[in-house]
Amino acid sequence: MAESKKILIAGGTGFIGKALVQELSQAGHDVRILSRKSGATNVFSWNPDQGEIDVAAFEGVQVLINLCGSGIAEQRWTKERKKDLLSSRAGTNAFLFSKIDHMPHLEQFISASGINAYGFDTSDVQHAETDPFGSDFLSHLVKEWENSADVFTAKCPVMKVRIAVVLGPDGGALKRMLPAIKLGAGSPLGTGKQFMPWIHAADLVGIIIHAIDHQLSGAYNAVAMCETNRVFMKELAQELKKPFIFPAVPSFVLRALFGEMADVLLKGTSASNHKIKDTGYCFKYGSLAAALKNALSS
16 A cells, blocks of 8 residues: 555545545545535635635645636636636635645645646547647636646645546536436537547546555646547437437527537547556546446446
């Protein structure tokens, strides 16, 4: 077993955070959580919006992980919403760094990031971590997010996890997709040709733990595979034994419903996982069928 670490997680009560806390604790690490609601053992209060935090959470911390970030597809991208998307990511990183003097033993900072770093692309070219950022809003968001994480390099190595669409039980992308499919109304979105990079929740947790065990630094694509939207939705319908006969949802309908945020649904990108695999990480769920079967049966 790898050396036991004292690990502090911001966002430890979310979909991925809960699973990560469980796996790290089972591996023998001393895990603490920053939460707006404290009270439980090893849970410390904080409110980054108000600049409030229980600094006792930082005592002896060796690894700091920030998984915070408002949901990209939860609301229309109004001017205020865009500000919230940025502040919940870059803002929380900046706030944590402002407390760096309370973390003299910090050895590694791990920040969530997004696979949307490369901009939207209609080609099947798999983007590597060395590729430039795109020029759209999401690419700008990811760039600012990662810049805020890189400030920690003055203190310790920094690892940025560029997270794809996460598949897993009790949350993630499937929670939004399932209602229509279960009603037998599954269909591709727009052209259906846009790529959807995805990862199973267990592999996302596995990559973060692998990063701790191997003290990784730099940006890494957390993606198992990339499928077109049509292939993804058809596979999901087949797994649920539901028909996939409806015509594609027209782009103009989605734009009328979601505005600029429709880009998340209508445009895609393809990304490579060679870098993380080259460090020795082996994916538990490397096929969409296996990932969906596990996520839907749990």
